[in-house]
Amino acid sequence: MLKPIRVLVAKPGLDGHDRGAKVIARALRDAGMEVIYTGLRQTPEMIVNAALQEDVQVIGLSILSGAHNAIVPRVMELLREKDMTDVLVVLGGIVPDQDAAELKAQGVAAVFQPGASLDGIVEFIRSSVAQKVEADL
Amino acid sequence: MNKIGLSERRFTTISGVEVEPFYEAAPPGELPAPGEFPYTRGIHRDMYRGKLWTMRQFSGFATPEETNRRYHYLLEQGQTGLSVAFDLPTLMGYDADDPMAEGEVGKCGAGVSSLEDMEILLRGIPLDKISISMTINSPAAVLWAMYLAVAEQQGVPWPKVSGTLQNDILKEYIAQKEFIYPPRPSMRLVTDTIEFGAKHTPRFNPISISGYHIREAGSTAAQELAFTLRDGVEYVEWALARGLAIDEFAPRLSFFFNAHNDFFEEIAKYRAARKIWALLMRDRFGAKAERSMKLRFHAQTAGCSLTWQQPQNNIVRTTLQAMAAVLGGAQSLHTNSLDEAYALPGEHAVTIALRTQQVIAYESGVTAEPDPLGGSYFLEHLTCAIEEAAWDYIRRIDQMGGMITAIENGFPQSEIANASYRYQREVETGDRIIVGVNAFQSLDEEPIEILQIDQAAHERQVNKLAALRRRRDGAEVARSLDRLRRAAQGTENTMPYILDTVRAYATLGEICNALRDVFGSYQESSAI
Numbered sequence: 001m002l003k004p005i006r007v008l009v010a011k012p013g014l015d016g017h018d019r020g021a022k023v024i025a026r027a028l029r030d031a032g033m034e035v036i037y038t039g040l041r042q043t044p045e046m047i048v049n050a051a052l053q054e055d056v057q058v059i060g061l062s063i064l065s066g067a068h069n070a071i072v073p074r075v076m077e078l079l080r081e082k083d084m085t086d087v088l089v090v091l092g093g094i095v096p097d098q099d100a101a102e103l104k105a106q107g108v109a110a111v112f113q114p115g116a117s118l119d120g121i122v123e124f125i126r127s128s129v130a131q132k133v134e135a136d137l
Numbered sequence: 138m139n140k141i142g143l144s145e146r147r148f149t150t151i152s153g154v155e156v157e158p159f160y161e162a163a164p165p166g167e168l169p170a171p172g173e174f175p176y177t178r179g180i181h182r183d184m185y186r187g188k189l190w191t192m193r194q195f196s197g198f199a200t201p202e203e204t205n206r207r208y209h210y211l212l213e214q215g216q217t218g219l220s221v222a223f224d225l226p227t228l229m230g231y232d233a234d235d236p237m238a239e240g241e242v243g244k245c246g247a248g249v250s251s252l253e254d255m256e257i258l259l260r261g262i263p264l265d266k267i268s269i270s271m272t273i274n275s276p277a278a279v280l281w282a283m284y285l286a287v288a289e290q291q292g293v294p295w296p297k298v299s300g301t302l303q304n305d306i307l308k309e310y311i312a313q314k315e316f317i318y319p320p321r322p323s324m325r326l327v328t329d330t331i332e333f334g335a336k337h338t339p340r341f342n343p344i345s346i347s348g349y350h351i352r353e354a355g356s357t358a359a360q361e362l363a364f365t366l367r368d369g370v371e372y373v374e375w376a377l378a379r380g381l382a383i384d385e386f387a388p389r390l391s392f393f394f395n396a397h398n399d400f401f402e403e404i405a406k407y408r409a410a411r412k413i414w415a416l417l418m419r420d421r422f423g424a425k426a427e428r429s430m431k432l433r434f435h436a437q438t439a440g441c442s443l444t445w446q447q448p449q450n451n452i453v454r455t456t457l458q459a460m461a462a463v464l465g466g467a468q469s470l471h472t473n474s475l476d477e478a479y480a481l482p483g484e485h486a487v488t489i490a491l492r493t494q495q496v497i498a499y500e501s502g503v504t505a506e507p508d509p510l511g512g513s514y515f516l517e518h519l520t521c522a523i524e525e526a527a528w529d530y531i532r533r534i535d536q537m538g539g540m541i542t543a544i545e546n547g548f549p550q551s552e553i554a555n556a557s558y559r560y561q562r563e564v565e566t567g568d569r570i571i572v573g574v575n576a577f578q579s580l581d582e583e584p585i586e587i588l589q590i591d592q593a594a595h596e597r598q599v600n601k602l603a604a605l606r607r608r609r610d611g612a613e614v615a616r617s618l619d620r621l622r623r624a625a626q627g628t629e630n631t632m633p634y635i636l637d638t639v640r641a642y643a644t645l646g647e648i649c650n651a652l653r654d655v656f657g658s659y660q661e662s663s664a665i
Contacts, residue, residue: 014225014241016314019354019441022554023561025665039663040314065225066480066590070240096479096587114445114478115574118565 005129007058010038010047012075013067020092021062027118028060028125044074051079051087057129063093068103076107086136088128092116151399151569152357153559154522160514164521171507175415177408177520179466180431184507185498189217191469192494193270195437197222197247198481199594201258204247208262210484214491218300219262220270220471222246222481223280228315230276230649233598243594245481246272250602251644255283256290265293269300270345270435270469275317277304278326278632279648282639285338301342301391301435304330307368307540308347310661311549312354317649320541322656326631328375333632335386342391344372345435351549352395353441355557358406359523361395363530364540364549366413370531371540373422383422387429396458396467397439403458404510405519407434407465412520413527436462437471443478447573448585451475456493463497464510470494480587547662554665602644609642617641618651625655 009025011018018040029035036054038047051059063071072091079085091103092112100111110124148156169175172182181187194211196219197204208219223246226238232250233242242248249255262269264287273280281302288298306323309316316323327344334343348356348365356364369390376386394410397403414432418424438458443451452475459472472490474482482490503509510516537543544550563569570576621634631652638648 014229014231014237014315015245016309016316017354018314019557022665023355023558026554026558027561029665035665037663037665039661065241066244067225067240094479097584115571117575118561 005033005058005125006036006054006056007033007060007125008036008038008047008051008054008056009060009062010042010050011040011062012042012044012047012071013063013065014041015063015065015067016040017064018062020064024060024062024092024118024121027122031122031126033125044071044078047075048078048082048084052082052084056087057132058088058090058125061089061091061093063091063095066094068093068095069099072103072108073106079107086132088125088132090121090125092121150358150402150519151397151560152359152402152556154359154402154519154526156515157518160518163512163514163517168511168517171511174419174427174430176411176431178508178511180411180433181507184466185463185504189498189504190463190467191218191268192216192491192498193218193220193435193469193471194487194491195220195222195270195272195471196487197224198588199243199247199590200597201247201249201254203594205258205260205262207484211487211491212267214488215495216491218268218270218469221258221272223271223273224248225315226250227280227645228273228275230279230317230645230653232602232644232646233595234602235646238595242598243590248594248598249280249283250598250646251605252283252286252639252642253601253605254598255280255287259284259287263293264288264291265297270303271300272303274303274306274309274313274315275323276645276649277302278330278635279639279645281330281343282632282635285636286639295337296339298338299340301345302330303347303393304344305347305368305393307371307544308350308365310544310659311351311364311368312356312553313350314661316659318652318656319659320544322652324371324375324541326652327372328379329630329632331372331376331386332379332381332630334389335381339389342389345391345393346372347393349393349395349437351553352397352439354553355441355560356553357556358397358399358402359526360530360549360552360556362406362410362413362523363527363534365392365394366410366417366527367531367534367540369414370417370421374539377422383418383424384426384429387418387422387424388426392432392434394434394436395439396436396462396470398442398454398458400457400461401510401516401519402523403461404465405516405523407436407462407467408508408511408516408520409524409527410434411466413524413531433468435469435471436465436467438462438473440473440477443473443475444571444574445478447579447582448475448478450573451478452489452493455490456497459493459497460501460503463503464508466508476585476587479585481590483586483588485586547664551664605642605644613641614638614643614647618643618647621648622651622655625652
């Protein structure tokens with residue numbers, strides 16, 4: 001049997017609105033993934049360190065405050081520095097289209113905007129991780 | 138179809154309360170007239186005939202300068218009160234130049250790091266005439282002190298200022314999570330402001346006990362109501378323990394509720410809120426003054442109901458929600474703008490939102506009568522159902538030993554998380570339809586214009602703060618902060634000391650850090 005996918009759900013920045021992060025964390029867990037939730041107000045450094053220690057395949061960032069352009073590039077940079085570019089990074093929250101395109105160009109695998117379906121997010125993570133595993137074989 | 142011709146499908150409110158196929162009669166019990174105890178039908182006999190609700194749009198972005206311009210614009214457009222939105226660094230007690238503020242300055246509201254910023258924010262606004270609401274919680278005492286210092290500068294005596302400080306820290310631990318200190322020292326600060334207000338600002342509400350954020354976090358209507366009122370009980374108990382008499386401060390406790398999509402359930406919620414609070418005040422706390430028993434509330438339409446898809450539909454949602462708040466007897470109202478699933482509202486969108494209130498107030502005719510839907514079998518049954526569910530929660534939290542213990546045990550947090558997950562699953566399966574999102578989608582959507590906050594706002598705030606730090610009397614700042622630390626270690630009311638730090642132009646971050654030195658910081662558990 002395949003090992004369950006390990007996901008770090010993280011809430012960076014000062015914002016405390018964690019409804020989305022918690023709903024996603026539960027949905028991923030219900031879909032059979034192992035989910036670690038960081039809690040609130042994590043810096044990019046804390047998030048990348050947690051991802052390393054927990055040996056996750058996926059980092060899910062939830063940002064609703066408009067601070068994504070300051071936070072997400074820093075997470076991507078730290079992942080490159082630590083040679084962790086095989087970790088899949090997905091972002092959910094209030095992210096305008098043009099910012100989403102820019103962040104994807106920097107290596108974010110997907111940006112889920114308001115109204116995104118839970119099953120769609122689960123499916124995206126499953127298939128992306130499966131592709132990465134296959135590519136590594 | 139069954140034999141009486143009704144579908145067998147279960148119908149529930151958006152909160153999951155089962156609704157009968159039809160109600161044959163009103164529930165048993167009396168229904169006193171509007172203006173009579175327990176005020177289910179409203180706190181005034183003449184309601185909006187006597188005075189319309191205050192149209193108060195929550196507003197703030199970028200710098201105090203830009204926000205001040207928006208306030209003048211809104212007042213010119215016929216808005217009747219102001220409501221300040223602060224940015225996240227301010228809400229968390231950080232200055233604009235703190236590394237923690239990186240990327241967040243001016244994004245979710247106006248950045249205010251010192252008395253200088255507050256002076257700019259309120260420039261040209263006569264504080265004896267315009268009431269001001271401030272959405273600030275953990276550092277509420279500090280921002281309030283800045284406001285009171287501006288009133289002094291304007292020559293307006295404190296007894297004349299009116300407005301509302303949100304200052305509801307319990308719902309931060311429960312739902313919105315913008316907390317700095319642990320619950321007990323935070324409650325001491327709230328009690329300090331309630332006590333100070335009872336003595337010095339008789340027209341100012343020192344707290345707005347808020348269900349809004351609880352609902353936005355995904356609670357049901359009954360949870361919103363129950364947790365809010367039980368938070369209210371907690372504040373009352375702390376103020377009584379301080380030695381205040383109930384009728385000395387209770388009339389200035391105000392409330393803030395969400396106006397969500399389920400039209401009748403929301404109206405029922407406001408009616409039940411008034412009834413439960415009146416009973417609590419009279420029977421549990423022995424209040425004698427009528428004003429202590431009358432629950433006054435601000436309502437805001439539900440931000441979480443706004444959709445990114447087909448954003449123009451949000452105007453319609455907001456209209457229905459605002460109508461529910463008015464039919465439920467709100468004293469003040471904020472209507473959300475159509476673009477708020479994307480960003481802070483632009484001027485055009487906020488104008489439509491304000492016009493929505495004006496159309497309801499001046500064209501719909503609903504202001505002619507208090508509690509116009511009172512007596513509807515459906516509404517009366519819903520009011521009873523939500524009241525019963527709320528009392529049940531209140532009793533459970535009493536049994537746990539009060540709201541602080543309940544929060545420390547994660548009780549309200551997990552009840553809300555369960556409800557929000559259940560709701561999202563219903564949306565996922567299509568049991569709950571959201572127009573434009575999981576049904577009736579459009580393939581081509583015109584992008585809407587959204588407000589951009591440029592990075593220059595951050596730089597301007599940082600530069601202004603650097604200049605202030607050079608200009609002020611550093612020794613006096615340090616002395617005032619030391620005196621505040623000592624007061625915080627003891628049991629004195631901290632407000633006079635906070636006022637002194639503010640007048641010396643100590644920054645928000647410096648003041649909050651002085652209190653952090655004494656109180657420590659709070660971390661919540663990260664259980665899912």
